[in-house]
Amino acid sequence: MEGLLQLLFNGLSVGAVYALFALGYTLVFSVLGVINFAHGAIFTLGAYFTYFLIGGAVGANGLMAGLQLPFSLPFWLALPLAGLGAAAVALVGERIAFRPLRDRGSDPLQALITSLGAGVILVNLIQLLVGAESYSIPVGTLEALPVALSIAGAKVRTVQVLLLVIAGLLLVALSIWIDGSRSGKALQAVSEDPVTAQLLGINSGRMIQIAFGISGFLAGVAGGLVGLSVSIAGPYFGIGYGLKGLGVLVLGGLGSVPGAVLGGLIIGLAEACVPSHLSGYKDAVAFGFLFLMLLIRPQGLLGRPLAEKV
């Protein structure tokens, strides 16, 4: 029973990160119909921002070697700030890699390549500035909180609970915003049809920016949380999450917000269930799900059926 509970917690906390990650993909996909391949890099950036804001120093490699902020913020403040930083970078990415193509009405597949380019630039810029070594956010960051909690007899790391709670709050806030506010409705209208939305007085360009901003914020926060619970394994560590995020995205349904959450939790749990002697295959779980889903039900669990436009 305790083992099962532990498994459940491990799976859910990883799944929550996947969900946050995939939500960013899904927001951008729903308004633009493209996948932002720079998303993994934004996630990485969020992790590094969090590390520096809590007062971490740059390692010996890279141009900024030894640099450290003169202040150190508590984690609960550093995390949202890192999210905002990541959002700002995501907006710059939108301006450079997406908007010129959209203005010209190019093939959406082109945006796939430009966003990949933006991601490659970001990742290598990080490597250039702070080096390729791994960083870890010290556990002491969560000052007053104990390292582990005991829930119904199972020992659970506080970080995991925190991760689950923060991700849950963000997901709830996002769905309230999308379904319950004017701007959220406007976003839905743009994802339905940007031109009609524009005719109805919605600033489509602005809504796309908002989608990118929120997507960047979610990725940044997810990055910071993973940095705290595992470590920042180097500038490339977001890429693996980025690819798995695709699995989550397809499983839940492209463009579906509840789908992204459900997909994230399913893949997180499925990965946690992989027995330890097969742990090498864990990374294939998300892709296996992705592949099967595309073959059986390409619109995903909660997506709408693909409309064939003639």
Add this chain to the structure above:
Amino acid sequence: METGLLVQMLLGSLLGLSVYLPLRCGQLSLATPGFYAIGGTVAALLSTRVPALGISDATYPLTSVMLEMLLAALLTGVLALGLGRVVLRLRGIYLAIATIALVEILRVVTLNLEFTGGALGIFGIPQPFSGPEGYAALTFVVLAVVCWLCDRLEKTRPGRAMAAIRDDELAAASQGINTADTKLMAFVLSALVAGVTGVVAAHFLNSWNAKLGNFDASITTLAFVVFGGSRTWLGPVFGGLLLTALPELLRPVGDLRLIVFGAVILVGPLFFPQGLITPELFQTLRRRMGRSAAPSPQGGRP
């Protein structure tokens, strides 16, 4: 220029052509690194584990390399035929994602299997040549053959059908083109080219591991095509040559080279939506050359 770099550039061109073939009928498949990895693994396994092929000879026989190519082509071809039937029902971004998933699954499996050498891979792949010059010649021949085939393809019915599907699949189907078969053919050809390239690369690199067919490779090979242009086979050849050489040419800027590489993929589609080399480019060139060599009796265009 180093001959080793030349070999890599030629291999890059071949991979570019492999991505180009499905893209020519509008299908963005990122499966090339997967088939490349299969080709490389086949060559690595056969040449190191099957003594009859001649691992103990002073120089590894070229006929054995040919045999490996044949077997790799057979294996990748059959796999592509099976997989293609399934994945080509998807289009656009869905196809791209499905092929990324295939490549990643393959990578994870190769990484974990005993007989593929796990994370370390397979070492000591025997050499059919004593230096890079031999590889340059072999790769050049393979590239020339593939280019010739692509050129033939572009000028014959199946190739035209591919272009028609790219422009408008529905219209192509209504003209009596079997779109499913044409797309499948492009996918299988793409896999064959990647598989054979993997065989050459495995011998050239002397060792083979799971890392060689990963997502990064998907991006790079895609960049070859996007940058060079995907409407004539010269585009990916040019893109492969240039973008493989670029990191070397950028050696003076040191750590910045991957950033510059990223900038090239970012800026390419913005300024050259069709890639650098397009059929129109040749028409313009031909017109210019024709005019300067022999002015037309009418005195040029009105």
